[in-house]
Amino acid sequence: MDLTPRELLTRLYQAAVDRAAPLELFQPGRIDWTDLLGAEPQALPGRCLVIGAGKASAAMAAALEAHWPAAAPLEGLVITRRLHTPPWAACRRIEIVEASHPVPDAAGAQAAARILALVQGLRPEDRVICLISGGGSALLSLPQPGLSLADKQSLNRQLLASGASIQEMNCVRKHLSAIKGGHLAAACAPARVATLLISDVPGDDPAVIASGPTVPDATRCEDALALCQRYALELPEAAWAGLRSGAFETPKPGDACFTGHRVQMLATPRLSLQAAAALARSLGLAAHVLSDQIEGESREIGRMHAALAQSAARHGEPFGRPCVILSGGETTVSMAAGLQGRGGRATEFLLGCALGLQGEPGVHVLAADTDGIDGSEANAGAFIGPDSLARAQALGLSAADLLARHRAYDFFEALGDLFSPGPTFTNVNDFRALLLP
Numbered sequence: 001m002d003l004t005p006r007e008l009l010t011r012l013y014q015a016a017v018d019r020a021a022p023l024e025l026f027q028p029g030r031i032d033w034t035d036l037l038g039a040e041p042q043a044l045p046g047r048c049l050v051i052g053a054g055k056a057s058a059a060m061a062a063a064l065e066a067h068w069p070a071a072a073p074l075e076g077l078v079i080t081r082r083l084h085t086p087p088w089a090a091c092r093r094i095e096i097v098e099a100s101h102p103v104p105d106a107a108g109a110q111a112a113a114r115i116l117a118l119v120q121g122l123r124p125e126d127r128v129i130c131l132i133s134g135g136g137s138a139l140l141s142l143p144q145p146g147l148s149l150a151d152k153q154s155l156n157r158q159l160l161a162s163g164a165s166i167q168e169m170n171c172v173r174k175h176l177s178a179i180k181g182g183h184l185a186a187a188c189a190p191a192r193v194a195t196l197l198i199s200d201v202p203g204d205d206p207a208v209i210a211s212g213p214t215v216p217d218a219t220r221c222e223d224a225l226a227l228c229q230r231y232a233l234e235l236p237e238a239a240w241a242g243l244r245s246g247a248f249e250t251p252k253p254g255d256a257c258f259t260g261h262r263v264q265m266l267a268t269p270r271l272s273l274q275a276a277a278a279l280a281r282s283l284g285l286a287a288h289v290l291s292d293q294i295e296g297e298s299r300e301i302g303r304m305h306a307a308l309a310q311s312a313a314r315h316g317e318p319f320g321r322p323c324v325i326l327s328g329g330e331t332t333v334s335m336a337a338g339l340q341g342r343g344g345r346a347t348e349f350l351l352g353c354a355l356g357l358q359g360e361p362g363v364h365v366l367a368a369d370t371d372g373i374d375g376s377e378a379n380a381g382a383f384i385g386p387d388s389l390a391r392a393q394a395l396g397l398s399a400a401d402l403l404a405r406h407r408a409y410d411f412f413e414a415l416g417d418l419f420s421p422g423p424t425f426t427n428v429n430d431f432r433a434l435l436l437p
Helices: 005-019 033-037 057-067 107-116 149-162 166-175 181-189 222-231 237-245 271-282 298-315 345-357 388-394 399-402 406-416
Strands: 047-053 074-079 095-097 127-133 192-198 263-265 287-291 322-330 364-369 382-383 430-436
Touching: 005 033, 005 430, 033 127, 033 192, 047 057, 047 107, 047 271, 047 287, 057 074, 057 095, 057 287, 074 263, 095 107, 107 149, 107 181, 107 322, 149 166, 149 399, 149 430, 166 222, 271 287, 271 322, 271 430, 298 322, 298 345, 298 364, 298 430, 345 364, 345 382, 345 388, 345 399, 345 430, 382 406, 399 406
Parallel strands: 047 074, 047 127, 074 095, 127 192, 192 263, 287 322
Antiparallel strands: 322 430, 364 382, 364 430
16 A cells, blocks of 8 residues: 555544444443442443543543433533544533643533532442543642642642653642542442543552542652652642642542542553554564653653654664654653743654754654644644755744744744644553654
């Protein structure tokens, strides 16, 4: 099959996304409901309440409801990012609320409070299905007593610009939240909870995905306090007091509120990268998955990938051509105070990669977020090829200057090289593919 480099890279991206598509994940036979809930849906003894949050939660809820027996109990509420409810979603028993991401808003806070109210008064015979995916931390925003939504909004903006890892950000978020970090599980007690996850974090730790609202939290207030101090976060006095005193502590492993709970990982970054690799091999390319857990500054990770691709292109080491090099994870963008950047992790990675490649012949790259949105713009990522820097120079653009000002989006927009598939209704984080045909 004759495909252009961009067509091939796009197909690899789509294979990764399809592997994490909720419509497929909830097909009959894919989930053992008896193990998770203690009985088949039609034999459940009490209520069955569906709750959740994340960029994929609306699609997960719609897929679950589509395959749920009509006579079996089912009700609930999930929160997703705006424009992330799929057009095929036809929920009648599970309500979907859309809210802001990555900075929380009033709609998310109100919906989070409603979820907490829904689970009050549950009995041992009742069941809760919690649908969690990446993005849930910002969407499920309910501040600790003494804190306001404005405080949480300020915190999220500071964390996003700090360069902190997702594990560090979520440690802080959990301890300043009344619903994350296991607090939602405590509110569900004594009902049995089954948490179904689509992972977007390196290592697939359920306690990190969406800040783990229904799983135990091993981090402590002093850990969150140290991170706030390390990154010089500006917090209200109520936040400092709650962290210093331990009043904002989270439920820990072994807590009775987690008795009988089940956790199942439905999709992960590694499984999606493996799906892309399988497609590449079927098209006659050697495929190499570097890792699904790569973290660090986006631009520097881009330069590292460029060095690897140059070695393969020039010397056939460590990989021979034709091949595709795949990686995932969650890189970060650290911004100096006062800068107004435009773009996201994927475009910043690509600009760093382009500067590292310096027009290396025969190397084509796609980097994109698997949720379809890179940062705050409408694109998922972008493409680079051997002529990217030369074309930019002809337009009077300086790649180095734009990267220094965190304006990678402007670079790719000017070239017409943005990749904009729209929301994918799932999220297994960064996808990167370097093609050496």
